[in-house]
Amino acid sequence: MRINRQDGTVQILDYDPAENRKKIAEAKRAYYDAHKYCPKCGNKNHGQTYMACIFHLGEPFADENRFDCSCGHSGIVDELVAGL
Numbered sequence: 001m002r003i004n005r006q007d008g009t010v011q012i013l014d015y016d017p018a019e020n021r022k023k024i025a026e027a028k029r030a031y032y033d034a035h036k037y038c039p040k041c042g043n044k045n046h047g048q049t050y051m052a053c054i055f056h057l058g059e060p061f062a063d064e065n066r067f068d069c070s071c072g073h074s075g076i077v078d079e080l081v082a083g084l
């Protein structure tokens with residue numbers, strides 16, 4: 001995103017909300033693909049809390065919702081792994 005402050009106006013030159021939403025959706029998908037399975041047993045069927053996590057492009061993101069796996073392991077979504 002660039003901002004032009006010439007002649008006293010603030011103009012966002014190359015900000016496309018649809019493109020931005022797409023990038024966020026892609027980044028979120030990549031994050032959740034990498035945080036899918038229980039790190040102990042590799043199971044995907046775990047209960048989760050669904051607190052909203054705000055995602056900003058280019059900033060570190062960690063989903064801190066809790067999960068409880070059927071193997072007895074529990075933690076936060078950020079600890080889940082892409083696979084064992």
Ligand SMILES: [Zn+2]
Nearest residue numbers: 038041069071
């Ligand atoms: Zn497990």
